[in-house]
Every structure is written in structure tokens, then in C-alpha cells.
Amino acid sequence: MKSALADLYHAHVAERQRTTELALAETGFDRLLLHSGTPHTYFADDQDAPFHPTPHFTHWAPVEGPGHVVEFRPGKRPRLVRFVPRDFWYEPPLPAPAFVAAEFDVTDAATPDAVWAAVGSSGGRTAFIGGSVEEAAGRGIPAEAINPKGLVARLDWERSYKSAYEVETLAEATVPAARGFRAAEEAFREGATEMEAHHAYLAAAGVMEEQLPYPTIIGFDERSATLHYHGKRGTWAAPGKTMLVDAGVSVRGYGSDITRTYAGEGCDPLFRDLIAGMEALQKELAAAPRPGMKYLDLHVRAHRLIGDLLHRAGILKVAGDVAVEKGLTRPFFPHGLGHFLGIQVHDVAGRFADREGTPAPPPAEYPSLRTTRTIEERMVLTIEPGLYFIPMLLEEFRGGPDRERFDWALVDRLTPFGGIRVEDDVVVEADGVRNLTRPELP
Numbered sequence: 001m002k003s004a005l006a007d008l009y010h011a012h013v014a015e016r017q018r019t020t021e022l023a024l025a026e027t028g029f030d031r032l033l034l035h036s037g038t039p040h041t042y043f044a045d046d047q048d049a050p051f052h053p054t055p056h057f058t059h060w061a062p063v064e065g066p067g068h069v070v071e072f073r074p075g076k077r078p079r080l081v082r083f084v085p086r087d088f089w090y091e092p093p094l095p096a097p098a099f100v101a102a103e104f105d106v107t108d109a110a111t112p113d114a115v116w117a118a119v120g121s122s123g124g125r126t127a128f129i130g131g132s133v134e135e136a137a138g139r140g141i142p143a144e145a146i147n148p149k150g151l152v153a154r155l156d157w158e159r160s161y162k163s164a165y166e167v168e169t170l171a172e173a174t175v176p177a178a179r180g181f182r183a184a185e186e187a188f189r190e191g192a193t194e195m196e197a198h199h200a201y202l203a204a205a206g207v208m209e210e211q212l213p214y215p216t217i218i219g220f221d222e223r224s225a226t227l228h229y230h231g232k233r234g235t236w237a238a239p240g241k242t243m244l245v246d247a248g249v250s251v252r253g254y255g256s257d258i259t260r261t262y263a264g265e266g267c268d269p270l271f272r273d274l275i276a277g278m279e280a281l282q283k284e285l286a287a288a289p290r291p292g293m294k295y296l297d298l299h300v301r302a303h304r305l306i307g308d309l310l311h312r313a314g315i316l317k318v319a320g321d322v323a324v325e326k327g328l329t330r331p332f333f334p335h336g337l338g339h340f341l342g343i344q345v346h347d348v349a350g351r352f353a354d355r356e357g358t359p360a361p362p363p364a365e366y367p368s369l370r371t372t373r374t375i376e377e378r379m380v381l382t383i384e385p386g387l388y389f390i391p392m393l394l395e396e397f398r399g400g401p402d403r404e405r406f407d408w409a410l411v412d413r414l415t416p417f418g419g420i421r422v423e424d425d426v427v428v429e430a431d432g433v434r435n436l437t438r439p440e441l442p
Ligand SMILES: [Mn+2]
Pocket: 257, 339, 382, 384, 423
């Protein structure tokens, strides 16, 4: 595995060199500095927020910690200048893994001054990418060369096409997450609280909170209808009648993003049927992406399938296509079908029309859709249809012109069970998709 990983990473870095050389040429720069970031210290405190490196830095080098710089010049071997302070309060960063160190000329520097001295100047036009804008300006980088829009857009665009190294890293990130899901389900069935299910997830995945790509969403009953519920009550009535778990694990800076919904004892049989219906339609949608399709079309198809499910259950009195046309599925499914996945959970360039970063916003009726792109090979996407009973969103329909098309007694009966979401991570291939989640978590 070690050498397989090294080979994949070697090809990944070669691809970064090729695409970055092109982006630099297009934008008139001849050197790029990628800075891993500066910690955020809380106001009037001596503690830092959890550190998240600059994603563009991670794209080149999965090296943890602030203050590092990757230097790339077309035609030259890339350099990694690591910030390794002499410190006895905190553990200094560990050496870069061998497969990473093999691709760079690596220099260690003990102070920011030493880092910048090692970086030196190129005599040409240097671009800087990273959140440490003041530091870059203080080191003499002109404002127009700090996070230049045209360059960042092109590098973001390239990030929508995953290398084999990235795909395998994302696949690897689903393995511990799947163990976490099985443990959380078991805890739920044994009567655990939301917080206990969360702890079961962490323990089985073998990670600490900081190794999660995003805080776990573990909601029972009506709390599962809060899309990004983070409460994880430890004192709330357990057992839950339903449980929604949306969680991932980070590996080398890439996170999986998976959701499952479970019915427990005390769950309404009709809600249980809805879960089964959502599982089935999600599987169909997750297998559907093909190069050339528009992600928006898949999203609209999801609305139609959910409309049909609501119709079969008697919650809507019209078929899916009519429901979509009249906007009746929107209160039940208020988010997008999914998004790009990579270093960022909601990965970049989902709403780009081109590599220059021209915006391609979603249509007015689906404002939350995060991906408006045409599907292409090597894109990694989540497919995550949802069906929720959210009183705030249903309110306006209850008194609206289409109120007769809903069975409100059924809506009220099912609201205490919350919501359903099923989410897999898939990579688009030439003639189909590879589901990175299902082999690990049926
Ligand atoms: Mn997601």
C-alpha cells in the first residue's frame, strides 16, 4: 500500500505542476507561494481556534500545521519550507510523511523570518495564496498578487477534477466512517442518547473531534429535521424513535460525507416506509450520474421521485411531476441534491461556468443547490436527497392556494419523527459511477 500511495501521490503532484503552470501562464505570474495559514487566536485569550490549513496548500501537500510554504516555479522541483518552531509548550509538527517528502525539496525553519528567508525572492512576479494576507503584505507581496482572483479561480476549477490519489484518499476516508455509523446505529438501538451515539461514532472510527471534516450531525426524532443540527443532547429523552446521522472522517485532508437515517422502536410505520422509499430512490440517483449530464437535471429528477414518494404515501394528493411543477416538494426537500466533495466538504467550483470563475448561480426555485456544473469524469459528488417535516417551511403551504393538495393530518402525524436524508459519495467515471460509500456501508 505504501508504494501504491507514493505512486499515486507522485502522479498527483505532477498533475498539480502541469495545471498550475498553465494557470500561472494565463494570469501572468511566474512563481506561486502556497501558505498553510496562521492560527486564529480568540479575542483577549491565549487559545487558538482549531486550525484548518489553506485548502490550496493541502492540495499540494497534506502536511499539518500553520506557517508552512509550498513554493512552485514552472520547470523546477517544488519546495516545501516547513515552519518547525523550537517549542516546549506544544509539540512541534512531526516530519512530513516519506511519500510527501519525496516530492519536494524540504527545508525546516524555526521562525517565520527564517521561513521567508528560505522562500527568498524570484526576481519575477510571485503570487501568494493563503489566508495570511497581512503577513504576505508585510513580506512585500503586492496586494494584486495576494490571492489573485483569476489565479484562485483557475486552481479551484482544477480541483473539481480529482486525481486517482484524491479518489483513493476519499475512498479510504469512508472506511473508518462506516465503522462509526455501525457503532452509532448499535448505540441507538440500545437506547443511547444523541451524545452517546456521537461518542460511539468517534470511538469506532478511531478519531478525535479535530479529525472530523465537519461536526457530526446526530439527531433523534424532530431534531433530525434541523438540517445542520449540532445539539447532540446528552440529557434528552432516549431512546429515539428515529435517528439521522450525517458524519465523515478526514484522511490526509480529505473528508468523507455520509448520511443514513434509522427507524427504531416506536417509529410510525408510514415514516418507516418513507425511509425505505428514500433509500431506494437515493440508490437510483447515486447510480445515475454520467459525463455530459447536468447536475441540475438530476436535482430536478430527485424532486420528482420524492414527489412520487409523497404521493404514494398519501401526503401529497398529486403525482410527482405536478408536485414539482407547483413547487410542492420544495418545503419537504429544501436543500440541493449534493455538492462537490474533496478537501472542503462543500468543495469549490460547484457554481462556476468556466475556469475563469464566471458565476453560474442556481435557478431561483432552487437557491440552495451548490452544484450547477455539467457532470464530467473524475468529479466526486455527494448524492443526498432529503425528505423532512419542517413546520417553518410547511406553514405557508398550510394557508396557501395549494393547501388542498396536502394531507395535513398525515403531515402532523409524521412531524414528530423529523426528517430523512441518505447520502453517498460517488466518483464519476467514463461510463458510470463508482460509489465510494456503499461497499463499506450498505
Ligand atoms: Mn453532504
